[in-house]
Amino acid sequence: MKTLFIYYSLTGSGDRVAEELKKRGYEIRKVKSKIKYPKSLLPLMAKGGYRALTNKKDPLEDFDTDIVKYDKIVIGSPVWDDRLAPATNAVLDKLDLKDKDVSFILCSGSGQAEKATEKIKDLYNKEPIILKSPKKYPKELEKLKKL
Numbered sequence: 001m002k003t004l005f006i007y008y009s010l011t012g013s014g015d016r017v018a019e020e021l022k023k024r025g026y027e028i029r030k031v032k033s034k035i036k037y038p039k040s041l042l043p044l045m046a047k048g049g050y051r052a053l054t055n056k057k058d059p060l061e062d063f064d065t066d067i068v069k070y071d072k073i074v075i076g077s078p079v080w081d082d083r084l085a086p087a088t089n090a091v092l093d094k095l096d097l098k099d100k101d102v103s104f105i106l107c108s109g110s111g112q113a114e115k116a117t118e119k120i121k122d123l124y125n126k127e128p129i130i131l132k133s134p135k136k137y138p139k140e141l142e143k144l145k146k147l
């Protein structure tokens, strides 16, 4: 069975998830946004939070949309303003996941993500796995067993 993890990560939690899934045989496809997000916290929260709140889709760098050969796809996203990150909105817009076995892993500072969960349930009828900043709390990675 071929498995693929497609994810966006700005601050490294998603990368921890990718390391774990790579050990389990997943192929990894990291998404890069063309939007330049500020490094310092407040401007980042303002710009990123606003783009997430308004459901923006980031333009992506060289995003490979070919998923034909994979049996299972896992999508990873940080939670911004309780929602999916704008790069993830773009990923979901570009991929046809309808007939795929798809799962979602969200990384959030609080371990919660109500709006993002609602969207995933509405669009894909799935319950995401939510990790509380696994870069800081590696024990959270144990939740990946549910995949």
Ligand SMILES: Cc1cc2nc3c(=O)[nH]c(=O)nc-3n(C[C@H](O)[C@H](O)[C@H](O)COP(=O)(O)O)c2cc1C
Pocket: 008, 009, 010, 011, 012, 013, 014, 015, 044, 045, 046, 047, 048, 049, 077, 078, 079, 080, 081, 082, 083, 107, 108, 109, 110, 111, 112, 132, 133, 134, 135
């Ligand atoms: C712009 C922005 C908005 C965020 N909004 C939320 C939020 O609404 N709720 C939350 O729990 N964490 C929020 N966070 C924290 C991230 O979800 C958390 O740090 C996550 O682990 C980041 O994943 P990454 O390191 O893979 O980018 C936000 C972070 C950023 C940069």
